[in-house]
Amino acid sequence: MRLVALDADGGRLDEEETGADGLPALVARWEAEHSPRWVWSDAAAWSPRLLAAGVRVQRCHDLRLVHRILRHSALVHDAQALRAADVWDTPLDPPEPVRDAGATLFDLEATSPRSGAVPSDLEETLAEHARQRTALSRAEDPARLRLLVAAESAGALIAAELQAAGIPWDVTEHDRILTAALGPRPAPGTPPSRMVAAGAEVRAALDDPLVPLDSPPKLLRALHRAGIDVPSTSQWELQQHQHPAIEPLLRYKKMSRLLTANGWTWLDEWVHEGRYRPVYVPGGVVTGRWASSGGGALQIPRQLRPALRADPGWRLISADVSQLEPRVLAAMSGDTAMIAAGAGKDLYSGIVEAGIVQTRQEAKIGVLGALYGGTTGDSGRVVPRLRRNFPAAMALVDGAAATGERGGTVTTWLGRSSPALEESWSQAQRAANQVDAAAGQQEAARRSARERGRFTRNFVVQGTAAEWALSWMAALRLQLARFEEVPETVAAAASGPVFSRRAHLAFFLHDEVIVHAPAEQAEAAATAIREAADAAGRLLFPGSAIDFPLDLKISERSAQK
């Protein structure tokens, strides 16, 4: 394969050829000599093989991810050429981890580039890069879009690095939690003892020795037969009722969830040599949030947090942002009252102290209602008060909702736009507005419009929060990469060649990061996390008084909240 060096205007400066085996060494040399921004087809395809060889790059431009932003962004006016190149519009997940070691027939496929992936040959890579450069240079507000492009690309590197380093995971502690909750690990195919016991209690209370507790339709019929009149078997419906079967059933459901989602089978499949290596999917959510694929990385139950444990002589530094989304909304809208309510403290308490609501819980429900479009219950009662006290913030989300109800497109702070609607949606709306439209048709169209409005209302805030989080992690990653290496004697070998001797990101969850660091670097890592949060705030909202306070802890074990 060939590497080409380009100048700032896209002109060719230099090029070099190498075989696949020589690639990491050549990349390492160019990285050291030029510190370039690597333009490549897809970090998810290139980065893992470099990391495995002990090579890390500082910056990249991920053509696949950037393409998906630019082709939809309302800030890009001249996108015909980009949209025509639709092989680049690929949502492809990273390759499946090889689960079946016996599948030798497919070994070749597992190590070669992914079938159906974006092009990776030099000419098409250069052509797409040129299209993206053109689109960016002609965009409205190119500076913001360039921040987004850089942040999204940094995210692609971080996702690959998080997977390579892994989360230090204490199998013994995980087993202890499972055993305490479920009973000792049972033989394969048999349920654990405490589930068996809870199941027996439910069946006795229902006076029905054969109820299949794992089949919602059958369980629902059995509940009805016992006189428990619930519309579904969900826990919050069950909690409304008094019956001796309810308590053991809820207990059974909790245990069943833990066992099937994160039980011993999960442990065997996903934790190896003390590391859980989740598959992150940057840009996997329409709003720009990350998704995950396999292992449920973004749904690790809080109950299992104690199983995250630093290697000997290392620490975990976990930090989450307090009320990220409302703060992002306050900053975007420049709502001075809302910014002031959160300044240096808990935003919800600030709303109470400003005399807008009585309790922190009310403040939280009201703010979530504002972000999600809640109209009923407590949230519906509090939102109007927020609308009076935070007019700019509420105007921003109300405006986004109104745009969505009309079928319009909304755009995040840095330029990611909501996906286009199906033509059938607009047709249904038009049809419902004809004089002869049936009442049911009109009601369905109104409901669908309101749903779209709630989606676009939330999109601008959730999407901008995702941009803030990417900027935070990108700044943090570069700072951590400058830390000194610690001696081989305290290396965390399981973190792999790039990360075993230096503080590194180990976990990310929307508004939370965990860094795994040698004990002597823990304080410095904590400082870096705080500085990166401040930097992200200034980068996205220069001149704004908004702050992003962190809840940060240094420990050997990740504490349960």
Next chain:
DNA sequence: GTTCCCCGCGCG
């Protein structure tokens, strides 16, 4: 026998 959808629930 395989594929797809729904339910329910974990996370933010």
Next chain:
DNA sequence: AAAGCGCGCGGGGAAC
């Protein structure tokens, strides 16, 4: 307690 947004996953069971 959920509600109002965004996800992934396992299990059951219908559809193919």
